[in-house]
Amino acid sequence: MERFKQKHLLGIEELSRDEIDSILDTAIIMKSVLERRIKKVPTLRGITVANLFFEPSTRTLNSFLIAERRLSADTINVSKSFSSVLKGETLLDTARNLEAMRVDMVVIRHSVPCSPHYLAERISASVINAGDGAHEHPTQALLDMLTLRERFGNIEGLKVSIIGDILHSRVARSLTIGLLKKGADVILCGPPTFLPEWFEDYGVKITYNLKDAIVDRDVIYVLRIQRERQDAAFLPSLREYIRYYSVNRDVLNRYARKDVIIMHPGPVNRGVELAPDVADGPWSLILHQVTNGIAVRMAILYLLSGIGSSGGVE
Amino acid sequence: MGNKKLLDRDGVRELIGSLASDIINRNRKNIKNICIIGIRNRGDILAERLAKYIYKETGIKPPVGAIDITLYRDDLTTIGPRPLIGPSEIPCSIDNRIVILVDDVLYTGRTVRAALDELVDFGRPLRIELAVLVDRGGRELPICPDYVGIKEDVDKSLNVAVYLEELDGEEGVIVKKEEYGKV
Numbered sequence: 001m002e003r004f005k006q007k008h009l010l011g012i013e014e015l016s017r018d019e020i021d022s023i024l025d026t027a028i029i030m031k032s033v034l035e036r037r038i039k040k041v042p043t044l045r046g047i048t049v050a051n052l053f054f055e056p057s058t059r060t061l062n063s064f065l066i067a068e069r070r071l072s073a074d075t076i077n078v079s080k081s082f083s084s085v086l087k088g089e090t091l092l093d094t095a096r097n098l099e100a101m102r103v104d105m106v107v108i109r110h111s112v113p114c115s116p117h118y119l120a121e122r123i124s125a126s127v128i129n130a131g132d133g134a135h136e137h138p139t140q141a142l143l144d145m146l147t148l149r150e151r152f153g154n155i156e157g158l159k160v161s162i163i164g165d166i167l168h169s170r171v172a173r174s175l176t177i178g179l180l181k182k183g184a185d186v187i188l189c190g191p192p193t194f195l196p197e198w199f200e201d202y203g204v205k206i207t208y209n210l211k212d213a214i215v216d217r218d219v220i221y222v223l224r225i226q227r228e229r230q231d232a233a234f235l236p237s238l239r240e241y242i243r244y245y246s247v248n249r250d251v252l253n254r255y256a257r258k259d260v261i262i263m264h265p266g267p268v269n270r271g272v273e274l275a276p277d278v279a280d281g282p283w284s285l286i287l288h289q290v291t292n293g294i295a296v297r298m299a300i301l302y303l304l305s306g307i308g309s310s311g312g313v314e
Numbered sequence: 315m316g317n318k319k320l321l322d323r324d325g326v327r328e329l330i331g332s333l334a335s336d337i338i339n340r341n342r343k344n345i346k347n348i349c350i351i352g353i354r355n356r357g358d359i360l361a362e363r364l365a366k367y368i369y370k371e372t373g374i375k376p377p378v379g380a381i382d383i384t385l386y387r388d389d390l391t392t393i394g395p396r397p398l399i400g401p402s403e404i405p406c407s408i409d410n411r412i413v414i415l416v417d418d419v420l421y422t423g424r425t426v427r428a429a430l431d432e433l434v435d436f437g438r439p440l441r442i443e444l445a446v447l448v449d450r451g452g453r454e455l456p457i458c459p460d461y462v463g464i465k466e467d468v469d470k471s472l473n474v475a476v477y478l479e480e481l482d483g484e485e486g487v488i489v490k491k492e493e494y495g496k497v
Contacts, residue, residue, distance in 0.1 A: 005395050029401055037437065
């Protein structure tokens, strides 16, 4: 029988096409566990997972927590504001201390790109990247791909447009890499200041015109305008962004296919990048994405736990 | 070399027939209340065949399901890289039903233990009965089958391999000289 051999989930970049498929296959099984009367399996009994969140997060943290508990793992949470991080402890010291407490897996969100990679090289626990700066957010990309696979059966050949602040978005980066590995056709769309040219190196199309990203696409993936991360220089004004790039019912009626699908990684800035009636409308798969997030994270935790410090195999 | 054929194609079919008859005889009054659930990867095929046989004999087709016990295994922390999982498909509520749990080979009993734990997470059956094609002895847990096709004590250095047409393209049971426990 096939086995999954990765020890860490650092990024979509590091996964093969087959490994992505194994994760999605496993996630579908995990999703069926969530539909049982007893939504819990004993698989990770005795395994301890530390959630290190150095950036604010509600959705991702809770999704990981639920996933860990559904698999019967023990969990501890470390967040920036309640930990020794405020007292000047380094990331590595924090992780080593957790390891000394016999933690088997570490889920980390950090503003510095590649901090999960840094940890993975230095501690024996499995490391899962829950978002590192503007670099990667692999579990988000995987849950999005699961959502697409459920909806369309196959990701290959799907026409997907990703719209918004591509530059600051680890979601866009991970999803783009994943979709290209799976053979989808990807267009990135946003104002020029949000669209670095190096994205073309990945083999995607780039457009500054919203209409080009809407016409004849299967999926429109709208990114959150990250106001908290925004340097004023990137956008002349929010009103201008809304005028040219907000995805609303009018734009969809005019340019989109009738069966177009809308996705968003959340949380939605209603009325900014996405109109409320579109977010809540029949096109939207946003809440499916949330459910699938738990299933994908369960799959990752299960698959990686075989190679971690308690897995018996180095 | 050193392989021993325990059952051929006809032998397998005959045993499935007699297992089905035994299930009917024991549950004659409750045949409408049984549900047959096979343990992947071959118990589910046997479950399907038992249900067909029962339908032929009684006119009642019991619901058939399958479970994959991977998430309930007791050796997950020692086996290293994770095996990929198959779906568990329970076709109906198992509350107050008689569940016939089916596997191809009964050995240590650990798989059955895992299956029992998983089943009770789906509901509270009236009772669970265990049917196996081959009981090879070597139990490590206090588990005893209700229906046995063939009982044959097999040394732990040997592997009992069941071949079924639906999955393997051929049919039979062979005792092989290879290590047991490869997944």
